[in-house]
Amino acid sequence: MKIIIAPDSFKGSLNAVDAANSIEKGIRNTFPKAETVLLPVADGGEGTLETLVTATKGEIRDVTVIGPLGTEVRAAYGVLGDKKTCVIEMALASGLTLLKDEELSPLKATTYGTGQLIKQALDDGFTSFIIAIGGSATNDGGAGMLQALGLKIFNKDGNEIGYGGGELNKIALIEDDSFDSRIKACNFLIASDVENPLIGPNGASFIFGPQKGATPEMVETLDQHLAHWADHVAKLTGIHLHNLPGAGAAGGIGGAFQAFFPCNVKRGIDVVLEYSKFSEFLPNTDLVITGEGKVDGQTASGKTPLGVAQAAKSQDVPTIIIAGSIGNGIEALHEFGIVSIHSIINQPMTLKESIANAAGLLEQSAEQIVRAYFYSNSHNNKATSEISTNGLSET
Template sequence: MKILIAPDSFKGSVTAIEAALSIEKGIINAFPHAETKLIPMADGGEGTMENLITSTAGHKVAVTVTGPLGKPIEAFFGVLGDNETCIIEMASASGLDLISFSERNPLTATTFGTGELIKRALDDGYRKFVLAIGGSATNDGGVGMLQALGIQILDKSGNDIGFGGGALSQIHEVRMDHFDKRIYESHFLIASDVENPLVGDNGASHVFGPQKGATDEMVQILDQNLTHWANVVEQVTGIRLHDMPGAGAAGGIGGAFQAFFPSTMKRGIDVVIQYSKLVDHLEDVDLVITGEGQVDFQTAFGKTPMGVAQTANKLNIPTIIIAGSVGKGIQTLYQFGVIAVFSIINRPLRLEDAMQETKKLLEQTAEQVCRTYFFNRQGEKRNED
């Protein structure tokens, strides 16, 4: 019996590796001699860098950068096991989790620190990049990042505009003379599960602005400012970001990469599957167990459990999902190799208590899942005999 365990993190409670270890405990409780393999996963958001470093035996580099509020913070970029590929997780330098709830304000939050991470990696000689752009606190269209890399974004007086999405209305001129030439010697693989355009009702400001602290009034301002920025970008580059798929990712930084960088955008989970060599690890596996904090109809749009199940299904390996909570629309997942979805909640619990008990609940659920699954398989074999 060989089981591959490939969960994402359960956000706010356990990391992907902690979730995998808890699931493994439950499996061993049920079947002490089971062979398990742990491959922590992510989909381009927080945890992507850590997972790729772990799965490729890479390492992290600490860098002091400008945080989303404009203050110095310690961030990290990763170097994969090939010692050639640099993984940058935007959340490390410009992430929402770096800001307290009361301080969230996309009018002022900046991506400058993400640009500083890229610059430091270029200084260290890296030219092959994976950029995980989930979990941002920003809505500045990537302008801060571009400023950190030498692009001058000026107001009518010829001065650099300030930080944040609120300053984009001041943009009058973009000067490319001092843009870091090493960018053109590099390639950037953008890991994102977001296909939203830059502006409009489905754009960065309307869809993601509220979770970053934007009020209804701020959303309107941010969308107008991003529209102005997109108009300027089109004049400078000839590239129209307004309705381009993926341009709205991470407050518009997806659009900045598409317009100014030699880049390719790919579904985040597919990037992690590629670099973790998930397909190789599936050899001779009987069952895959994956999961994350919330599973519902949105899971089918490129979230970790979906990507893992699709990969396993190509090899005719069944997948079971274990989730913190299970919402509507999970039936869609069954056509992609998922045979069942289980919630870890086994009694009435407050959210705070459930998050504190996540490890134990994962262990208990994994044990019961495996007992049920393999008992049924043995029953099928007896009937065949």
């Protein structure tokens, strides 16, 4: 019996590695001799750097940068095992997890620190980049990142604008004479599954602004400011970000990459699965177990469980999802080779209680799931051949 364990993090409680370990413990409670392959994954958001570095036996380098609200934070970038590829996780420098709920401020939050990470990696000699842009706290169109890399963004008085999406309406002129020339000789792979345009009802501000603390009034303001930003970017580059697919990713930084960097965009989970060599572990696998904190209809848009299931289905391996919570619309997931979806919640409890006990709940859920799955298969002559008094026997 061979089981691949490939969860994302359960945000607020378990990182992907810890989640995988809890699932493995549950499996071994019933099948102590089962072959388990632990491949913790991520979808371009929080945990992507750690996942890629671990999978490739790379290293992490600490860097101090300007955080989302203009104060210094300790961040990092990763180097893959090939010693040539740099991984930058935007969330570490400009992410939501760096702020408390009461600190969220999309009018002020800046991507400047993300630009500093890129600059440090350039200074260290890297020319090949993977940029994971999920989990941002920002809505500045990537202006801060570009400023950190030398782009000059002036107001009508000839002074550079300040941090945040609230400053973008002040732009009078953009100059790229001092923009880091090394970028043209690099290649950037952007890990993002967001196809939203920069502005409008499906744009960065309206769709993602509220989760970053934007009120309805702020959303309107931010959208107008991003439109002003896009007008000036178009004047300089000829690239119209306004309705460009993917430009709205991470508060508009997706558009900044498309306008100013030589880059390709790829779904985050696909990047991680590729570098983790996920497909190479699938032969002779009986089951894949994946999961994350919440699974609902949005999961079908390209989040971790979907990407894992699609990869497994390509080799006819079934997938089961374990989630912290389950929302509406999960029916759409079954067509992608997902057998069933389970919540770790086994009795009435608060969110705080479920987070505090996530490891044990995940372990217990995994045990019961594999018992039920292989018990059913044993009666169809697909897996185990007998049920013992102490549990299910292994094949």
